[in-house]
Amino acid sequence: VKNMGVYYICRHCQTCLGILPKELVRLDMLGFDRLTVDDRRELLMIDPLGNIHVQITCEDCEEALHYNPLLHEIEYIIQ
Numbered sequence: 001v002k003n004m005g006v007y008y009i010c011r012h013c014q015t016c017l018g019i020l021p022k023e024l025v026r027l028d029m030l031g032f033d034r035l036t037v038d039d040r041r042e043l044l045m046i047d048p049l050g051n052i053h054v055q056i057t058c059e060d061c062e063e064a065l066h067y068n069p070l071l072h073e074i075e076y077i078i079q
Contacts, residue, residue: 005051006030010058012065017058022051 004027006020027033032044032052045053057065065071 007051007053008056009053010061011055012057012061015058017056027052 004025005022006025007016008018009016032040035043043055045055047053
């Protein structure tokens with residue numbers, strides 16, 4: 001399995017929440033293979049260098065969405 005870096009980025013505010021270095025990551029350890037094809041397409045992006053960018057929601061944006069449900073209609077809630 002090819003090693004690569006994995007970047008966890010908030011889909012709403014674009015904050016980098018964590019990075020797993022190439023040397024420490026194997027794809028079979030992350031469970032991405034358990035995602036549906038649609039989920040993979042929505043959540044994962046592979047850049048030209050082979051790094052994976054995982055779209056997640058940070059705690060601040062999750063809280064904002066909880067208290068303001070209409071924000072779900074906006075792609076980037078913090079601009």
